[in-house]
Amino acid sequence: MKKTIREIKDFKGKRVLLRCDFNVPLDHWGDILNPARIDAALPTISYLIQKGARLIVCSHLGRPKGFDKYLSLFPVAVYLMKHFPNRVKFSSKVIGPEVDEAVAKLKNGEILLLENLRFENGETENSPAFVRELANLCDIYVDDAFGVAHRKQASNYGVALKKPNAIGFLIEKELKVFDEAFKKPAHPFVAIFGGAKVDDKLTLINNVLDMADTILIGGGMAYTFLQAEGISIGKSIVSHDLVGEAKAILERAKEKGIKILLPVDHVVVENGRTRKVRRPEIEGDAIGLDIGPKTIQLFSQEIAKAKQIIWNGPVGKYEDSYFRKGTVKLAKAVAKSGAYSIVGGGDSVSAIEEAGVSDKISHLSTGGGASMKLMEGKTLPAIEVIDSI
Ligand code: ADP
Numbered sequence: 001m002k003k004t005i006r007e008i009k010d011f012k013g014k015r016v017l018l019r020c021d022f023n024v025p026l027d028h029w030g031d032i033l034n035p036a037r038i039d040a041a042l043p044t045i046s047y048l049i050q051k052g053a054r055l056i057v058c059s060h061l062g063r064p065k066g067f068d069k070y071l072s073l074f075p076v077a078v079y080l081m082k083h084f085p086n087r088v089k090f091s092s093k094v095i096g097p098e099v100d101e102a103v104a105k106l107k108n109g110e111i112l113l114l115e116n117l118r119f120e121n122g123e124t125e126n127s128p129a130f131v132r133e134l135a136n137l138c139d140i141y142v143d144d145a146f147g148v149a150h151r152k153q154a155s156n157y158g159v160a161l162k163k164p165n166a167i168g169f170l171i172e173k174e175l176k177v178f179d180e181a182f183k184k185p186a187h188p189f190v191a192i193f194g195g196a197k198v199d200d201k202l203t204l205i206n207n208v209l210d211m212a213d214t215i216l217i218g219g220g221m222a223y224t225f226l227q228a229e230g231i232s233i234g235k236s237i238v239s240h241d242l243v244g245e246a247k248a249i250l251e252r253a254k255e256k257g258i259k260i261l262l263p264v265d266h267v268v269v270e271n272g273r274t275r276k277v278r279r280p281e282i283e284g285d286a287i288g289l290d291i292g293p294k295t296i297q298l299f300s301q302e303i304a305k306a307k308q309i310i311w312n313g314p315v316g317k318y319e320d321s322y323f324r325k326g327t328v329k330l331a332k333a334v335a336k337s338g339a340y341s342i343v344g345g346g347d348s349v350s351a352i353e354e355a356g357v358s359d360k361i362s363h364l365s366t367g368g369g370a371s372m373k374l375m376e377g378k379t380l381p382a383i384e385v386i387d388s389i
């Protein structure tokens with residue numbers, strides 16, 4: 001078990017460096033389009049300031065190479081000011097004498113938000129000099145940035161090695177959800193997989209194959225599986241070199257008595273025109289971009305029977321309104337099922353939000369890559385370096 005902030009008894013007057021994931025979408029005016037990631041960190045922030053910590057909060061935003069005025073964390077500071085009136089200060093620098101001075105002036109229960117960590121190259125490079133600067137700011141380090149926990153960067157991996165540390169409530173919850181879902185799954189356990197390519201998801205499917213009862217495969221990755229079954233797929237996206245692997249997965253599932261369902265009809269585009277293909281085979285130049293109505297029905301029946309569902313990857317090119325229906329209908333089926341449901345993956349979570357059913361999903365993971373790693377049964381490097389209890 002990893003140490004959480006609950007296990008650290010004395011925060012009063014301590015300088016606490018808290019790494020959050022405030023990588024929120026902004027428009028050109030600096031307005032926050034979706035504050036979900038900030039909201040997810042509020043319980044940890046509240047707890048630490050109530051305990052009298054002198055809180056230094058840091059995060060990245062986007063992928064700047066050096067300073068970029070459109071990727072400043074100032075809008076996040078403004079958002080935090082509304083939640084914690086008269087307690088929040090913003091530092092336009094990430095490290096350096098001005099930051100040291102601002103930290104020295106912090107009173108118990110006050111918050112200093114540092115500017116975007118990635119304005120400093122040392123962050124992603126996990127450079128020793130940058131790690132040292134961050135470590136010198138604090139007495140205790142707290143990691144609550146689940147979204148980057150699969151990466152070894154200065155502000156999570158590097159600093160954790162240098163200081164007494166713990167995880168915050170958000171990471172604690174994310175770890176608990178995936179741990180319980182995989183160690184003690186409720187059955188029937190249905191896994192839904194989609195997304196563009198099968199390449200980065202094979203490990204995930206293989207891991208789930210050991211515990212799920214039914215696996216529903218849609219989206220771009222379905223075509224590699226259909227090809228493996230000898231079904232024509234037209235010009236749909238396919239990973240030729242992984243067809244053998246897909247075949248092996250289908251065979252393993254059969255041996256284990258696990259049901260894998262593939263699309264039985266499609267929405268395709270051909271010569272710029274969209275139409276339905278009412279059978280598994282896709283001919284000619286047609287490209288499959290969404291599951292068809294029969295597949296929606298077939299998959300929804302399985303979803304309705306489930307007691308536990310995990311979902312990674314939209315089952316169609318959902319960004320495009322013509323190919324959104326399959327994903328939206330399945331999202332609604334998941335919401336209606338009453339099953340314990342976990343959705344992980346950047347696009348998957350946006351698709352759920354777009355379908356308007358976020359509040360009916362048991363757990364929407366805040367980390368795309370990190371949640372994928374947990375679904376693969378792997379550990380996260382930034383969490384490995386946190387003290388155990
Ligand atoms: P997540 O971010 O949830 O892990 P992925 O990034 O793996 O999901 O997959 C999402 C992407 O897959 C989206 O960009 C979507 O357009 C694409 N996609 C889904 N189905 C298809 C398809 N049939 N053909 C091409 N791309 C697809």
Ligand code: MG
Pocket residue numbers: 345346347
């Ligand atoms: Mg994605």
